[in-house]
Amino acid sequence: MLEVQNLSIEYTTEDGVLKAVDDVSFNLQRGESLGIVGESGCGKTTVAKALLRLLPENGAISGGRVLFHGENLVGKSPDHMRRIRHSKIALVSQSAMNSLNPVYTVGHQIREGILAHSNIGRHAAHARCVEVFGMVGLEEKRLSSYPHQLSGGMKQRAIIAMALSLEPDIIVADEPTTALDVVVQGRILQRIRAIQRQISTSMIFITHDISVVSEICERIIVMYGGKIMEQADSASFFRAPYHPYSLGLQNAFPSITDITGEELVSIPGTPPNLMQEQPGCRFQERCPFATSQCRSRTPPLVKVKSNHHAACWYTDQVNDFRTRARNRDTWEAVRTRIEQQETPQQ
Numbered sequence: 001m002l003e004v005q006n007l008s009i010e011y012t013t014e015d016g017v018l019k020a021v022d023d024v025s026f027n028l029q030r031g032e033s034l035g036i037v038g039e040s041g042c043g044k045t046t047v048a049k050a051l052l053r054l055l056p057e058n059g060a061i062s063g064g065r066v067l068f069h070g071e072n073l074v075g076k077s078p079d080h081m082r083r084i085r086h087s088k089i090a091l092v093s094q095s096a097m098n099s100l101n102p103v104y105t106v107g108h109q110i111r112e113g114i115l116a117h118s119n120i121g122r123h124a125a126h127a128r129c130v131e132v133f134g135m136v137g138l139e140e141k142r143l144s145s146y147p148h149q150l151s152g153g154m155k156q157r158a159i160i161a162m163a164l165s166l167e168p169d170i171i172v173a174d175e176p177t178t179a180l181d182v183v184v185q186g187r188i189l190q191r192i193r194a195i196q197r198q199i200s201t202s203m204i205f206i207t208h209d210i211s212v213v214s215e216i217c218e219r220i221i222v223m224y225g226g227k228i229m230e231q232a233d234s235a236s237f238f239r240a241p242y243h244p245y246s247l248g249l250q251n252a253f254p255s256i257t258d259i260t261g262e263e264l265v266s267i268p269g270t271p272p273n274l275m276q277e278q279p280g281c282r283f284q285e286r287c288p289f290a291t292s293q294c295r296s297r298t299p300p301l302v303k304v305k306s307n308h309h310a311a312c313w314y315t316d317q318v319n320d321f322r323t324r325a326r327n328r329d330t331w332e333a334v335r336t337r338i339e340q341q342e343t344p345q346q
């Protein structure tokens, strides 16, 4: 259904050109749910916006193709894209809650959307509103509420209902629950998962929280510094991730880590500056296992198992890495290394 091939995206800024996404490729099948995971700034939202051709003025696709049902969306007219966005690929974002119009009831807004983009009548449109509200677990009477009468969680569910109402082929959900409290988040995620099973809509679910992906996605992409570090079936990935960055992310999110009784271990340091073209692996500065090879040569994404790829030179040493990554000292050593590099020698 969707085939992203060698997608690269740049932002032009006062300080120069920033390569936000570099040579990203993936497929999405009908009915499939794909998670894109990575820390803030690694290019997730940029990918989402590029798929929908919603990049800001200073952003541009500098290479690659986005095939939707075999048709390349890169280079399509704004009009064509507007139609696709409304009825074929829907975006649900963190800030979507604020896009509800305060002057109209949510039911009105969803119904008008349906009427504008399909040829069904008022009656059927209303029935569809009731149906999608049911799917996201909102009572029918809430259709006549104004946005300010709804809690954050309800508003976000109304937005998801709105996306579902046009029966898109793909829903792109960009951190849809990040602004909500953990309990509400969990409930909405369970809903999304149930809907996912119920209908054949495909989904791209973007989040910085790797444990969320384990709950709702069949496949996962781990991004770092604008590149794909690891790509796999979720079952295979969560049983045994291969990339050191993935190992670090697992430690940072509690529900799937097995560091028992210990507090979370975050990955020391910060993501790379994408303004500077750098040789080698993007993660090498923060990687506990980096060697001189990692600093000079960029590792390609290679197959490590069926439906499982990783971009690391040392996938053959992963058993050792997994053991060491569970040890807090491994990451503390990275912290010390980074601090020493930052302190100028006296």
Ligand SMILES: Nc1ncnc2c1ncn2[C@@H]1O[C@H](COP(=O)(O)OP(=O)(O)O)[C@@H](O)[C@H]1O
Binding pocket: 011, 012, 013, 018, 020, 038, 039, 040, 041, 042, 043, 044, 045, 046, 047, 056, 058, 059, 274
């Ligand atoms: N409009 C913009 N202009 C310049 N740089 C941007 C713009 N939007 C995002 N970026 C940069 O692009 C990179 C990727 O950002 P983004 O896609 O938002 O990451 P994520 O969604 O993973 O947090 C970051 O370095 C970010 O600072």
Ligand SMILES: [Mg+2]
Binding pocket: 041, 044, 045, 046, 175
């Ligand atoms: Mg983002």
